[in-house]
Amino acid sequence: MNVAIFVSGSGSNCENIIRHFENDPNVNISLVLSNRADAYALTRAKNLEVETAVLPKAIFNEPVILMGLLESYHIDFIVLAGFLLMIPDFLVKAYEGRMINLHPALLPKFGGKGMFGHHVHEAVKAAGETETGMTVHWVSNVCDGGEIIAQFKTALSPDDTPDDIAEKEHQLEMQHFPQVIEQVLKETF
Template identity: 50%
Template sequence: MQFLAHFSPFCADNNLYMTKNIAIFASGSGSNAENIARYFQENDTVKIKLIVANKSDAYVLERARNLGIPSVVFLKKEWDKADNILAVLKENDIDFIVLAGFLLRIPEAILHAYPNKIINIHPALLPKYGGKGMYGDNVHKAVVAAGETESGITIHYVNEEYDKGEMIAQFTCEVTPADTYETVAAKVHALEYEHFPRVIKEVLNTESQKH
């Protein structure tokens, strides 16, 4: 485990913090989005207010319905302009954005509206195996093909470049010669489910302490 940004992993909960409204952006199945939503279900200071998808058939929308979380779909042409997206985020009083398996580049207009308030999880140890096209099984296949002895996850802030924002935390898992990309994927998913929600909470706690 390695924390890289400027916050302590041992911040105490403080029920006096103002509630933070979170939007989760996702493109596919949404297992991480559901895991995050369930983690915060009983939290009085963090509310998963909205699920935003870029595909109308993304299974994350079904997960959102099952969880009772409002969802909205914006197709690619709307991401290019971003005006409608920003309007919906404002209508829902969104304070913070979490990318959980979201595959589009975030428009500059959204980055400017949410400076240092958008975080992403990447299924490898950045700066290795990052950048455009490096997502999902593409990453795990590259890790195995390179003979790496470890992989893991990187949680980082989002900027204008794919996977280049300031790192917040990394968590590692072993990769053995017997591993396939599928077994590496399973190890990495386990790290995602265990650590991503908790790191989100720590980032939000630190944000609250600044105000």
């Protein structure tokens, strides 16, 4: 099956996912798509010999262009790994039950519009949380509102800075995200 990874940033999760599946005969990471031409994730993907594409926001929201691209790569499943654009309704509908997202907090807390990257970890710190974690969920029309697939937690100390919180949460992503994807693919296909 052909999988596309959507990214906007540095791509450490993207690289981790590509490496996880590189010897899997049933899963082909066929495309890494970004809305930003300067996303380092594209360099990581190219270094691992995975095809890449850039679709800025205006083009990303064009059904003929985006769906045409995905069809040209025969994409069966989409993984959002640090992708910062809202997914248009036409794509949510086309890939219902075949598109997942990683969120760097324990949803439903610290989710929704504006809750991405460091904003999440700063909010976790400001709220005095004693734990944080990661959530993998199905993509729906509601920002961070799709059904939760898996969550993993880590304890926080009062001394943790937002950077410390980010690092603890990122370690969970590196450890668990590829395995969750693998499990979802087995259950879906």
